[in-house]
Amino acid sequence: MTIVVVFIIVLIPAGMVFFFHHQNKLKLRARLMREAVRNHEFTFHLPVKGLFYGEKALQEALNDLGQDINKLVAQKEVESWQKLTRVLTHEIMNVSTPIQSISQAYLEHPKVVGTSLEKGVRAINDAAGNLVTFVDSYRKLTQLQEPVISTLRLKDFLEGIMELYHNITWEIGIPADTVLDTDGSLLRQVIVNIIKNAAEAGAKNIECTWRDSALRISNDGTPIPAEVRRDIFIPFYTTKSTGTGIGLALSRQIMTMLGGLLELSEKADAGYHATFILKFEQ
Known part of the structure; x- marks a missing residue:
């Protein structure tokens, strides 16, 4: 009987120490995940070693959820940039293409060739041409081919x-x-x-x-x-x-x-x- 009492006396404090230590580890995990979410960092993947069965399942679910959220956020960002790029390229092309065409016509006009106006008109034509080339490169963001698997x-x-x-x-x-x-x-x-x-x-x-x-x-x-x-x-x-x-x-x-x-x-x-x-x- 004495041995049982001693065992219980030793076991209870040890169990309490383990319990509070384990709870502190869980609290730290919660703080790390909270900070990650606050900073929009959804790539966290905390280890499951040392967790009980139910805690392990919960942590795995949270890890997977973080990855799913990160993927969804990235997808929405891509869609937003696609829409913005599509609008910008359309508006810029509407302005720059006529400027390039008109300035090119002036460069070929007899009253401009060889005069002081030619240098200025050529600068306008080059700038418009560079802008068209620039926009064409960014059209890649909105004109990708469909995947062939x-x-x-x-x-x-x-x-x-x-x-x-x-x-x-x-x-x-x-x-x-x-x-x-x-x-x-x-x-x-x-x-x-x-x-x-x-x-x-x-x-x-x-x-x-x-x-x-x-x-x-x-x-x-x-x-x-x-x-x-x-x-x-x-x-x-x-x-x-x-x-x-x-x-x-x-x-x-x-x-x-x-x-x-x-x-x-x-x-x-x-x-x-x-x-x-x-x-x-x-």
Whole structure:
């Protein structure tokens, strides 16, 4: 009887300590998720190790919900930018095309050729022409081809792209039997855009891995500053003097069309400065 009493006396405090410790861990999880949602970061994926059965199921559901919300937000952003770009390109073309045509006609007029007016009219014509070219490039955001789905072997597909960049060392850690049902032409545009940006950022090494139905592409180029991470998928946004701000915006739109999602990982994979994640439907 004495042994039982002693056991109970020891067990109750130990149980209480464990209970409060476990509750504090759950409280920390709740705070982390609340902060993530407040900052519009829906890519959180908290571990389920150490949780009880019901808690584990709840955490898995919350993780999945965060991914679904993130995908929906990205899709709505793409739709909004598509509508805005469609309106802007239409209005700009309505103005710039007549200016270009009229100025071209003046450049060919005898009363203008060889006079002091020619230089000014030519400047107007060039500016209008550049604007038309600029708008044409952004029409890509609203005139993407419909996906043509086929089955491709991911490792072979990436090795084909690798041949375009001999000055970069590649590490493709993907099983040979990994296959995707997707549009190879559109997916190639996405990956080439990512690699091109990495090369322009001075990357010498690229790593491609496959995890949880997602292709992870990491590079060791110049790190992406924290203050621009949230803006890199916005159309027209660029930090390059010669950039157009269309590459990553177009890439995210393509991944959305393919039923997936393109993200920049909050933390790059070990040994690299940036990791882009291409998520596909399971």
